[in-house]
Every structure is written in C-alpha cells, then in structure tokens.
Amino acid sequence: MNLEDLANKLVLERESDRLQPLDDSFYEQAAAYVKRLDQARKEAADYKEAGMIDDEIKNARILIEGVFDRRMSKIIQYAAIYAAGTRLSVEGLTAAEKAVFDGLVAALERGRAGILLPALDVSPKASDDALKVRLAKNILGGITTKEQPIESSAALSRDAGSMDADTELMTVKVLKDIPRFVGVDGRQYQLSGDDVVVLPKANALVLCNKNIAIPLHNP
Known part of the structure; x- marks a missing residue:
C-alpha cells in the first residue's frame, strides 16, 4: 500500500454514491503501512529525510480518514433508509462495516418504535405497508x-x-x-x-x- 493507492480509493468513494469494493483487511493494511513509515522515520539518516517521511505519514492519515468518513456517511444513509422500511440491498460492506450497519439499523428502528410511532399514535405492530406510507415523506x-x-x-x-x-x-x-x-x-x-x-x-x-x-x- 502507498499514498497513490489510498488516493485512488478516496477518489472512487467520492465519485460514487455507492460503496466501492474494499478488502476486509483494508484498515489493517493501512495501519501496517503507517507503522512502516513511522519506523522508517525513526531510522532516517537526517532531518530532511525524516521530514519527508513525516509528511507522507500525515498525508496517509488524511486519506485513510477520508475513505472512512466517506464510507461511513453512505452507511449511515443506507441505515436510515433501511430502518424507515425500504429494504435496500446494501452491497460493498466489509465485515466490520456490516456490523456497524446492523447496529445503526437496530438503533434507528428502536428510536422509531419508541419515539416516532407513539407521536404518530401508530402501534409498533402496524402493518409494514401502513408504516411505509406514513414514513414516505x-x-x-x-x-x-x-x-x-x-x-x-x-x-x-x-x-x-x-x-x-x-x-x-x-x-x-x-x-x-x-x-x-x-x-x-x-x-x-x-x-x-x-x-x-x-x-x-x-x-x-x-x-x-x-x-x-x-x-x-x-x-
């Protein structure tokens, strides 16, 4: 992994509203890359080389965080739609992201059942079709x-x-x-x-x- 790989991942995520393919080990690979850079900085021959490596570390962290934030924003959006009753087929999730998605959906569904439905005077056991019509807005x-x-x-x-x-x-x-x-x-x-x-x-x-x-x- 290098800066170009990370930059390409971020560009792909920014150019699409859909989750782009990502290895389950992406974040582990990213962590290993940053760790290698940090070790190289410690072993640098002079301040100039150390400074260049330090800049690469900073840029790598910015790109990694950018990929994470962009993907999380999509996952949150998917979860909100899914919890509202529209059963989308969510593809491209890593195993860790799938766990986040499932947790968000469960939390949002609990929130709707405990906050929204009582305010609408709708039983949590109301039919799915009725809820979809009420929540379409x-x-x-x-x-x-x-x-x-x-x-x-x-x-x-x-x-x-x-x-x-x-x-x-x-x-x-x-x-x-x-x-x-x-x-x-x-x-x-x-x-x-x-x-x-x-x-x-x-x-x-x-x-x-x-x-x-x-x-x-x-x-």
Missing part, C-alpha cells in the same frame, strides 16, 4: 396521501410532456419498490423496481441521493 421528500389517483410508471412516461413547463424534469431508473408519495408537481407516484420514469428533478435527485434510483438522461 422522510425517504422521498414528498407528502403521502390516499385521496389522489396514483400515477403508474407507464402513465408518467406518457404524460411527461404535459407537465407544467416550469417543472424541471429528470429521467431515472428505479432500483427498489417505493412507497406512495406526492411529487413537487402535485402528482401522486407509486413506483416499482426497474421502472424507468420521468419525475420532477427535485424528487428525482432525492431518490438518486438515497440510492433508490439512478439517473439516465434528461428528457
């Missing part, structure tokens, strides 16, 4: 309702041209089933995994940021 940034007609993905694609000209649109592919929600255009949406739809850009970006959909192209 948290996931999608929209307001759920049962009174408005539901737009299917086919109808959405067909009617995209008739939307308000002021509404900026975005085409996305849906990765998972999504609870019913109302977009910023006032329409109600109910989407399934693998649907390709045109949505208001504000809602589409929320879905993409939550790793529930991926952008395709603007219509």
Whole structure:
C-alpha cells in the first residue's frame, strides 16, 4: 500500500454514491503501512529525510480518514433508509462495516418504535405497508396521501410532456419498490423496481441521493 493507492480509493468513494469494493483487511493494511513509515522515520539518516517521511505519514492519515468518513456517511444513509422500511440491498460492506450497519439499523428502528410511532399514535405492530406510507415523506421528500389517483410508471412516461413547463424534469431508473408519495408537481407516484420514469428533478435527485434510483438522461 502507498499514498497513490489510498488516493485512488478516496477518489472512487467520492465519485460514487455507492460503496466501492474494499478488502476486509483494508484498515489493517493501512495501519501496517503507517507503522512502516513511522519506523522508517525513526531510522532516517537526517532531518530532511525524516521530514519527508513525516509528511507522507500525515498525508496517509488524511486519506485513510477520508475513505472512512466517506464510507461511513453512505452507511449511515443506507441505515436510515433501511430502518424507515425500504429494504435496500446494501452491497460493498466489509465485515466490520456490516456490523456497524446492523447496529445503526437496530438503533434507528428502536428510536422509531419508541419515539416516532407513539407521536404518530401508530402501534409498533402496524402493518409494514401502513408504516411505509406514513414514513414516505422522510425517504422521498414528498407528502403521502390516499385521496389522489396514483400515477403508474407507464402513465408518467406518457404524460411527461404535459407537465407544467416550469417543472424541471429528470429521467431515472428505479432500483427498489417505493412507497406512495406526492411529487413537487402535485402528482401522486407509486413506483416499482426497474421502472424507468420521468419525475420532477427535485424528487428525482432525492431518490438518486438515497440510492433508490439512478439517473439516465434528461428528457
């Protein structure tokens, strides 16, 4: 392992909203790398060489922490979505990160059961579908309702041209089933995994940021 390896890992993590492949032993390898540098600094022939090695150690620690922070931010986001009822397939976790993810999900689910559901006057034993509808606003940034007609993905694609000209649109592919929600255009949406739809850009970006959909192209 060297600085270039660490920098490449960080760039990959920053360029994607998804967790990138990472060896289970990554942090152990990183620790061994820093330890080797520290030993080399102690054995340096002069202050100049020691200073150069010291700079490499500092840069290595910055990169390692950057990779950790970026991956943890994604894991926290995944856990929040998962605990809200959207069972995403979370891939790319190391064994240690999987333990963190499971712990976060468990803590968030306890928090919802003990704090949110009593405030909503919802029994913890309420059906999953009912909870998903109530909590869709948290996931999608929209307001759920049962009174408005539901737009299917086919109808959405067909009617995209008739939307308000002021509404900026975005085409996305849906990765998972999504609870019913109302977009910023006032329409109600109910989407399934693998649907390709045109949505208001504000809602589409929320879905993409939550790793529930991926952008395709603007219509």
